[in-house]
Amino acid sequence: xxxxxxxxxxxxxxxxxxxxxxxxxxxxxxxxxxxxxxxxxxxxxxxxxxxxxxxxxxxxxxxxxxxxxxxxxxxxxxxxxxxxxxxxxxxxxxxxxxxxxxxxxxxxxxxxxxxxxxxxxxxxxxxxxxxxxxxxxxxxxxxxxxxxxxxxxxxxxxxxxxxxxxxxxxxxxxxxxxxxxxxxxxxxxxxxxxxxxxxxxxxxxxxxxxxxxxxxxxxxxxxxxxxxxx
Ligand code: SAM
Numbered sequence: 371x372x373x374x375x376x377x378x379x380x381x382x383x384x385x386x387x388x389x390x391x392x393x394x395x396x397x398x399x400x401x402x403x404x405x406x407x408x409x410x411x412x413x414x415x416x417x418x419x420x421x422x423x424x425x426x427x428x429x430x431x432x433x434x435x436x437x438x439x440x441x442x443x444x445x446x447x448x449x450x451x452x453x454x455x456x457x458x459x460x461x462x463x464x465x466x467x468x469x470x471x472x473x474x475x476x477x478x479x480x481x482x483x484x485x486x487x488x489x490x491x492x493x494x495x496x497x498x499x500x501x502x503x504x505x506x507x508x509x510x511x512x513x514x515x516x517x518x519x520x521x522x523x524x525x526x527x528x529x530x531x532x533x534x535x536x537x538x539x540x541x542x543x544x545x546x547x548x549x550x551x552x553x554x555x556x557x558x559x560x561x562x563x564x565x566x567x568x569x570x571x572x573x574x575x576x577x578x579x580x581x582x583x584x585x586x587x588x589x590x591x592x593x594x595x596x597x598x599x600x
Pocket of ligand 1: 381382451453454455456457458459460490491492493535536537538560561562563564565592593594
């Protein structure tokens with residue numbers, strides 16, 4: 371039997387990794403990484419010496435055949451991304467889809483398995499500390515830079531559900547400008563989760579924008595944006 375393990379890794383604090391994830395990363399034959407240098411830092415912290423191979427956005431298709439062959443040969447493989455849960459705004463979904471399609475018989479027979487080793491994600495970490503309604507929510511990943519961007523802002527403004535998306539430090543101010551401020555929506559920014567400068571800032575889009583304008587040193591790092599009803 372062979373397994374493809376989809377393993378969640380820390381989103382900042384290298385201690386945030388489950389016992390099962392550590393055990394899996396130590397025992398597999400190969401770890402597919404978004405960036406091997408990033409994964410090596412995690413490996414060094416936890417004394418893992420498993421072989422790594424890069425699997426990033428541009429190597430998806432060429433590597434898939436190789437990976438499928440290894441699984442057929444009985445090799446155990448783990449997939450990690452640079453941070454958090456693979457496939458969530460990260461490479462991996464296409465690989466999992468191909469393995470499900472091309473090894474459907476083996477999966478049905480149980481000779482090959484795709485297993486989840488769950489753990490951190492910026493999405494759930496942000497929602498867990500934001501204190502906003504999240505019984506149900508819409509997750510948009512990264513917003514498109516051009517086509518469809520304005521339509522999405524309109525949809526966010528009209529949504530009755532909490533909306534969550536990822537944003538980069540280069541675009542966060544532009545995004546805060548584009549979020550409509552009719553006083554009905556609360557914008558919560560969760561920045562640098564699990565890291566030294568972890569911070570939650572919330573208010574109307576305008577208030578949050580003014581906050582970051584007056585603290586330009588905070589317009590850096592990683593951001594999750596949550597838009598909810600007040
Ligand atoms: N797969 C990851 C996950 O499960 O959260 C997300 C990967 S995506 C390429 C990276 C984006 O996630 C960042 O640009 C940021 O928006 C968000 N993110 C990742 N780590 C974060 C952190 N520590 N604090 C806030 N946002 C974070």
